Amino acid sequence: MQPQREITSPCDLLDENGHLTVEGWARRPYWNYDRSKIQASWFRIKEWDYYYILSQDRKYGITVTVSDLGYLGLMAVCWLDFAKQTATQYDRMIFFPKGKTNLPPTSGDGRLHYKDKHLEVSFDVQFTIKLLKNKKTNWPRAENQEYIMTIGNARPLDQALQHATTEMVRWLQEDYALEGRAAYILLGQCVEYEVGNVYDPAYTMVCKLKKKWLQR
Numbered sequence: 243m244q245p246q247r248e249i250t251s252p253c254d255l256l257d258e259n260g261h262l263t264v265e266g267w268a269r270r271p272y273w274n275y276d277r278s279k280i281q282a283s284w285f286r287i288k289e290w291d292y293y294y295i296l297s298q299d300r301k302y303g304i305t306v307t308v309s310d311l312g313y314l315g316l317m318a319v320c321w322l323d324f325a326k327q328t329a330t331q332y333d334r335m336i337f338f339p340k341g342k343t344n345l346p347p348t349s350g351d352g353r354l355h356y357k358d359k360h361l362e363v364s365f366d367v368q369f370t371i372k373l374l375k376n377k378k379t380n381w382p383r384a385e386n387q388e389y390i391m392t393i394g395n396a397r398p399l400d401q402a403l404q405h406a407t408t409e410m411v412r413w414l415q416e417d418y419a420l421e422g423r424a425a426y427i428l429l430g431q432c433v434e435y436e437v438g439n440v441y442d443p444a445y446t447m448v449c450k451l452k453k454k455w456l457q458r
Contacts, residue, residue, distance in 0.1 A: 249273075256280065267405070267444070269395060275347050284340045285312040291345055298388050301325050306363060307333075308343060308354050308374045314367060315339035317356050317363050381409040389450045393438065399445045403435065406449035418456055428455060 246267035255273040257263050260281035280287055289310040296303045303322035309315055318333035346353050356363045382393040392413060394405025403440050407429065414425040439446035 254279075269446075277341055287312050287341060288339070289343070289345050306354075308345065308356060308363060310339045310343040310345065312340055312342055313338055317344060317361055319361070319363060332361060334358065379409065380412070381405050383413060384410065385453075387453075389434075389452055390456070391451075392449045393446060394449070395439075395444050395446045398442045399437075399440075399447070402445045402447040403449075406435075406447045407433070410449045410451060414451075414456075 247264070249264060249266045249272050252272045252274060254263050255275045256279040258279060260279055260339070267289035277287065277289070291306075291308045293306040294303065295305075301324055303324070305318075305320045306307075307316060307318040307320075309317075315336035316333060317336065318331055320329055320331040322329050331434040341354060343354075353366050354363065384391045384393070390410075390413065392406045392409035394407070394409065395407055396402040405412075410429065410433070411422065411425045414420040414428070417421060420428065429449075429451065432451060434450040434452075436448040436450065437446070438448045
């Protein structure tokens with residue numbers, strides 16, 4: 243069995259004949275989707291966007307669903323209260339949307355809008371990338387107001403965890419002036435892990451450390 247090709251740059255999902263331009267997998271959504279290139283009737287085209295936002299304390303969450311199946315559409319917003327273990331959803335069924343929901347060409351766009359007399363869904367995601375020249379990393383790094391995070395991708399799962407952890411140690415040594423032993427002791431007491439992806443051919447693990455434990 244040959245390993246799948248990794249996609250590392252943006253590309254179109256379909257060619258002019260409606261066929262896949264390239265088969266493979268990617269670490270981020272590189273494919274650009276153009277509905278007009280699909281060589282099929284409107285009732286065979288299925289489009290779906292789903293967003294899940296979780297509060298930093300993991301007590302609350304909200305989901306947004308926008309789907310267009312051609313003959314039927316679903317617009318839904320669901321409020322999740324994990325403390326009370328309740329879910330409150332508001333949704334609308336739409337008959338024969340036929341692609342008129344205007345989903346964005348890439349999931350990385352993060353913009354959608356729907357409105358009728360019963361429900362309005364408007365969603366716009368923005369994030370910032372800071373480019374550091376001549377800064378080398380072996381695996382992706384990210385941060386928000388509360389955490390610094392490193393991401394490892396491999397198979398088996400423990401290899402992905404090792405990559406994420408090793409990258410975190412390297413980050414602590416380079417930018418936070420911690421010696422190797424001190425970095426491992428800190429992680430041993432304070433590290434958090436999340437499974438980002440469980441899918442063949444590789445798994446993704448996220449190594450997280452709260453910024454409150456760090457001092458530059």
